[in-house]
Amino acid sequence: MKPMVGLWCYCYLIFCSHQFVQACSVFPYYACCSATATFLNQSYASYFETTMGTTGGKKITSPKSLKILCFGDSLTAGYTSYGREHYPYADSLRKDLEYMLSSSNIKVEVAGLSGDQVQGQYLQRIQEKCPTDKGRLYDWILIMGGTNDLGWGQTPEVIYEGLKKVWDVALNTGANVLALNVPEGAASSPSMIEKRNMLNAMIKNHEQDRFYTFDLYSKIPYATLDKAERDRLWDDGLHLTGEGYKMMGDVIAVRLFEILQEQTNAKKRASTTSD
Secondary structure: OOHHHHHHHHHHHHHHOOOHHHHHHHOHHHHHOHHHHHHHHHHHHHHHHHHHOEEOOEEOOOOOEEEEEEEEOHHHHOEEHHHOEEOOOHHHHHHHHHHHHOOOEEEEEEEEOOOOOHHHHHHHHHHHHOOOOOOOOOOEEEEEOOHHHHHOOOOHHHHHHHHHHHHHHHHOOOOEEEEEOOOOOOOOOHHHHHHHHHHHHHHHHOOOOOEEEEOHHHHOOOOOOOHHHHHHHEOOOOOEOHHHHHHHHHHHHHHHHHHHHHHHHHHHHHHHHHO
8 A cells, every 4th residue: 555545544534533634633643754654554454443443243332531641861852953852752642642542531741851862860750759658650651761861872781671670660650561662873984883773682682571672763754855854854863853753753642542442452351262
C-alpha cells in the first residue's frame, strides 16, 4: 500500500466513527516522512480488524480512560528554539488517543527535565512521581532517556543499568511501562552511532512483565531525510521542532493503541478459555 493511500484509508476509518473533521487536524504530518508513513501503514490492517471488526461475535472494546505519565529529559519536555518554546509530545499523544479511543478522559502528565541524565536525577525524580505508598497512580508510564548520557560519554551498559532501576520503580506501582529508545539526531560519529545502537538494542531486548518498547529511532529519522523534511521536523540536530514533537506524539499514540488492543484481545481470549 502506498503511504498516501494508507493515510486516506485511516482517515476513512476515522470518518466512519464520526471524527473525520478532528482527524484531519491530527494526522497531517504523517505524510511528511516516508519512514513514519511506512510504520503507520503496517498498523492499518490491525486497526481495522480490532476497531471495526469483531471477536467471537462481540465488538472489541478499548479502555475509556487512561492516566499517562511521560517521563524523560528535554525531548520529553518538548524543548525547542533554544528553550524559548516547549511543545511536549504529550499534547498530540493525548489528542490522538482521545480520537482513537473515542474518549475525553485521557489524562497525560509531563515530567521532562532538560539536561537531565539517567545517571543524574532520573531515579530520584521517578521515585518522587511514583511513591511506594501511593499504589498505582498511572496506567502507563512512558520513559525516554539516554541521549544526554551518551553525549557526556557514559557507556551503554551503565545507562542501561540505570534505566532498569527507573523502569523497576514505575513497574512496582502496577503501571505499564513503554520505553522509548534514543532518537537519531545529528551526532553521527562512528563511536556515537555504535554506542547508541548498543543501547537501543539493550532497550529493545529487555523483557519484563508489563514492559513494552517503541523504536522511536527508526520512526523519526534524521540522516535519511531530505533538507526540507529535516528542517520541518528537527530544530538543532538534537531537539525537534513543534511539528517534530507532534509527529513524535502521533507515532507513539499508534504504538500505544496497538498495545491496548493486544491487551484487550488477550483478556477476551482468556475469558473465552475460562468459559
